[in-house]
Amino acid sequence: MHQIEFRILVINPGSTSTKIGIFDNERPVFEKTIRHDTEAIHSFDSVIDQYTFRKETILEALDYEGINISKLSCVVGRGGLLRPIEGGTYSVNEPMLKDLKNGYAGEHASNLGGILAFEIAEGLNIPSFIVDPVVVDEMDEIARISGVPEMERKSIFHALNQKAVARRVAKQLNKSYEALRLIVVHMGGGITVGVHKDGRVVDVNNGLHGEGPFSPERAGTVPIGDLVSLCFSGEFYAEEVMKKLVGQGGLVAYLGTNDARTVEERIENGDKKAELIYDAMAYQVAKEIGSASTVLYGQVDVIILTGGLAFGKEFVKKITDRVEWISDCIIQPGENELQALAEGGLRVLREEETAKVYPGGKTIARVSLD
Ligand SMILES: Nc1ncnc2c1ncn2[C@@H]1O[C@H](COP(=O)(O)OP(=O)(O)OP(=O)(O)O)[C@@H](O)[C@H]1O
Ligand SMILES: CCCC(=O)O
Known part of the structure; x- marks a missing residue:
């Protein structure tokens, strides 16, 4: 025993x-x-x-x-x-x-x-x-530069699940995590795309504070000129703008739900707006993966898709169809x-x-x- x-x-x-x-x-x-x-x-x-x-x-x-x-x-x-x-x-x-x-x-x-x-x-x-x-x-120095000296890019992401899933996949492949070059994509209420190299996450979008793809609840990267105008329009308090970006952005803003299963049902029932927005979320995730692959000079061992959204077969296919040329994709739905x-x-x-x-x-x- x-x-x-x-x-x-x-x-x-x-x-x-x-x-x-x-x-x-x-x-x-x-x-x-x-x-x-x-x-x-x-x-x-x-x-x-x-x-x-x-x-x-x-x-x-x-x-x-x-x-x-x-x-x-x-x-x-x-x-x-x-x-x-x-x-x-x-x-x-x-x-x-x-x-x-x-x-x-x-x-x-x-x-x-x-x-x-x-x-x-x-x-x-x-x-x-x-x-x-x-x-x-664990970000590389080069990844911290934003383009505005007063604003440094920050590492805020689903570190626990990304690292756990990366180690699990490394084990399945009979390799050490430290020896692999991975892109790990956590797709939950927020979405983060991490570049794992030599056992470190050397670059990742700040999923919480406005970088990367939009997600069920986050706005992701938005057009900054328009954001500045919104902030100074006099119509919103800072907290209200923040809520538009985090919590009430993404699927919630466009479709009134953070539940991808509800969106899939609406698409099945012919809702064209839901289809466009869901497609756009997959498109933005794929673009972020493409961008992450350049950090590794295209030498990516595996792309891992994880988090609740990875249960959605159609959604996953929309992403893998666009990124499979980069490397194999391994799907690990949910989180551990x-x-x-x-x-x-x-x-x-x-x-x-x-x-x-x-x-x-x-x-x-x-x-x-x-
Ligand atoms: N079987 C499924 N098919 C499609 N989407 C699903 C399925 N199960 C869960 N989801 C979606 O996954 C999303 C939630 O993922 P998850 O549970 O990983 O997020 P969370 O833990 O709330 O947030 P985070 O992962 O950002 O901390 C929701 O949009 C949910 O509808
Ligand atoms: C875990 C940080 C990212 C997020 O909450 O969206």
């Missing part, structure tokens, strides 16, 4: 759900997606204000399943909009908690991951970690973030890796959430 060394709780807060899992070593023994009522989530002024609500929901779900949390070895959360850091597993420390709480680089549901992990772990006197947060920054979080924590518990220290300090101290 497989020996259980460690039991790990993993927490992945998303904009509309909190995904949790219990892993005995690498093996998932319980996974649950707790969907939050839109009204309940929108009743909070900020992401951080959802902390108590989400924590109680998690503890209730575990209690309902009869899971005794006193047996846990550690808690791992998805990391949020922190300072730029390299990939890996980080211990939750005081500077990290402060940055997550203050939204150092902005608001994102994943900001709650480290805080929830720390708060639950602290009560049990066990360690808490985050793994490959959305700010993982809970597993990736558990494995990141496990590598540290097994002492295969040392937990990295988030810049600014080593101490783990309590930070008031009031």
